[in-house]
Amino acid sequence: MAIQMPTRLLDGAVLSFLQADDLYGYALTQRVQSVVDVSESTIYPVLRRLKKDDYLSTYDQPYQGRNRRYYHLTVAGEQLLQEIQTEWQEFSLQINKIMGETK
């Protein structure tokens, strides 16, 4: 597909998955990859940036003698998600006017 996932929507996708569940890196990567075709090394930069801007927080949970780091949506993260959702609704509405909705 020639259309590529913009960073903003990738942020939205990550935030959206984390709103449903707190997830650890691998599980989150799997979920994002189930929807969009992104490489594995794409997710860490997104998480790092979102965490730095306080949209996400992390906590560790022991699992089989090691730790898994879970990512959790903060209040600011929920607001950002809503913003991105609104942006996307408006954008897709406009594009659909031109491209025509399927069926």
Next chain:
Amino acid sequence: MSAAIDNYIEELSSHLSALPAAERQDVLEFYREFLLDADFRQIEAISAELGTPKQLARKILADYSLTPAVIENNQSTGDSTKKTRNNSSRRNFQIMWWILAGMFAAPIGIPAIIVLVALIIALVAVVCSIIVAIITIIVTTFGTGFYLIFHMGTLLFSSQWATACFYMGISFICLGIGWLTLLLGISAVRFLSKKGVQLARYLGNKFFSKHYYRTKSNHEGGQ
């Protein structure tokens, strides 16, 4: 714990030595956990997913360089301001290098690489010629200044006062120009390195938003 994962993480770590310790720790833990969860047994399988440790390290470093806050935080930990200022120029060049290396690690076409290389060579040439010009001015003015002072000394002993005064004036002018150029040169290098980082970040952001968040199929080389 798989030896392949340990090896991969260890090699990745060795390529990330320039990162602040806390940041390095964080990214290494993320990928260690990722690989353990993904349950890889062979280093080839890991490289097929994430790229070789070196490729992954380049992406990581480029990403760090594009996010100013992290680098700036790291800088402000310097104890004396003078030391920090000196380091910042070097740091700036390092950041530029990381961004460039990250660009080369991304899967882009040959034409893009040629354009990129040409651009870099041109920029380096311009910067180098400016630096060489500044150094030439400094060396010649200081050289002439000190030579004339020495010459003046010998003239004083032979009681040619007028000529001695003339030489003294000229030498002071030369030393003055040399000193001013030196100061200007230092701030010019600082200015250039700062602008260079801004330019590199700008290009990097443009570039990576297009090429960094690549699809999995492209990442594996099948355009």
